[in-house]
Amino acid sequence: MGGPEGPLGEVATALAAGRTAAQVIDAHGRLAWVSEQMLMLAGADDDTDVGYGEHVDEVLERPLWRDLLTPEAVETLRRDLHPRLDGQTDPAAPLWVLPLGLQVGARQRSVGMLGVGLRHADGSPMGAALIYAPLLPARVLALVSEGDEAMFTRMADLSEPAKRPAAIVFADVDSSGPLSRRLPTPAYFELIRGITTAFDALVARHGGIVGKHAGDGASAYFLTEGHGSDSEAASAALRVVQGLPGAVAEVVADLAETGVDVSDEHCRLNVGAHWGADLFIGQVVTGGRLEVTALGDEVNECARVEQVAAGGQRLVSKTLVERLGEEAAAELGLRPRSLTYRMLAELTRDGGAAGGKAERDAGSLAVHDLG
Structure with missing residues (x-):
């Protein structure tokens, strides 16, 4: 899949340029895009069927994501995303953060997931971007980047x-x-x-x-x-x-x-x-x-x-x-x-x-x- 078109495609392009581990979900709760970095973490590639077009509930049941996300992370994501995708949260607060556990290389790693609610220019829901990053202080990240x-x-x-x-x-x-x-x-x-x-x-x-x-x-x-x-x-x-x-x-x-x-x-x-x-x-x-x-x-x-x-x-x-x-x-x-x-x-x-x-x-x- 080449990626979503229109405004969601622009979001995906920006996230890809930032080399982030990220996912984009459309306004109907369907998986629209997964970044290359996220695919690498999951042990997948561009040819892997990751669940594009499926609702996030179905996506989270796939072995690929079950292997990457801890059981607690799967349930946390499911519980947190539903009200946001259903429009039950305040649109004036489009950002949220969740601590999650990933299983990478037979080891569990704690990451922070930054969720960004996406809306069209007229205010109607467009979807959400989920961005995963290490829970490390900036000074530690700066040291690693050297x-x-x-x-x-x-x-x-x-x-x-x-x-x-x-x-x-x-x-x-x-x-x-x-x-x-x-x-x-x-x-x-x-x-x-x-x-x-x-x-x-x-x-x-x-x-x-x-x-x-x-x-x-x-x-x-x-x-x-x-x-x-x-x-x-x-x-x-x-x-x-x-x-x-x-x-x-x-x-x-x-x-x-x-x-x-x-x-x-x-x-x-x-x-x-x-x-x-x-x-x-x-x-x-x-x-x-x-x-x-x-x-x-x-x-x-x-x-x-x-x-x-x-x-x-x-x-x-x-x-x-x-x-x-x-x-x-x-x-x-x-x-x-x-x-x-x-x-x-x-x-x-x-x-x-x-x-x-x-x-x-x-x-x-x-x-x-x-x-």
Whole structure:
């Protein structure tokens, strides 16, 4: 259905332009339009029969809406809409708000529904617009809006954990202990914040998903399903690996200009990159955070690769490099047929704790230093 015509169509067009989760109901209580955002929340698309032309009572009985709205929300909507659609409310008070519960991604979320009574120029009823929005203070919404929208969209697509092939990147600051002791704490904080921001920006630019941040460490995933092929996902990850030294150098230079005694030789990132053919990836949502995490042997192996890297090494696994097609490799300036690899066990750190774990968990992994 292309959408309603006339004044109701103008309302629908305005709501669509605002990218709101919304519905439009005509003067007879029939569903006239549902926004793309609302369809996405409901797990539907433009071809799904959502109940256009049916009375709202029938629409609310459809499994699609029963799955999205909690039982309490269904009854609240039904009870609230009837008097408004029947003209039993004051036309001078066309706005109303209801708190409702939605069931999205197997979790219940509280939203506010803003109802707007619609009337023709002569005052006759035209219908109603129902607009759904999160029950969050403006300052919290402003904080969320600072994030990368495309990144958040990719994260939202992972509400259902599943097996997904992906490239993995782990990075942390080399010799961070001595560096943190040498620099004033505020300056060290600014340095780590700058590096983390630069890492996230690179990942976002190349279509990846930021994983966990822990101290001065960061991780990211580049999913095949988001890039179209294994080669493109591997290429995106390697572009980030190639771009990290320059990004960190800019952060260091900006901090040095403020008078902080720090230089490139003091601050390098150790990087490990690997391929996971069968990772289990999905959202982890708690009261304090939303993040995407991945589980699988290759994630642990990539962590060991990064732990073995030293002095700003960028170690990439043979498994990852060999996912590249010829064209993707050429664009990266790589010649996979001429690269040589070493076993991770050969690079372990003098038998230390990190080296021992790496040799045990991923010692036979073949890696190449892009540095």
